[in-house]
Amino acid sequence: MVRQKGSRVRLRHPSDPARIPLTVPDHKEFKPGTLRALIRDAGLSVDEFAALLR
Secondary structure: OOEEEOOEEEEOOOOOOOOOOEEEEOOOOOOHHHHHHHHHHOOOOHHHHHHHHO
């Protein structure tokens, strides 16, 4: 986590700071389209994301 402003959290990859940071809403639930966009922006597939949750 790099910083937080309001309900948005900015994340940066620890081993590659040159990558574009990912801004994530700080909410308990996301709309499906928002979640899918965040997964895509993180460079993951839906299956890779689901495996990380297990």
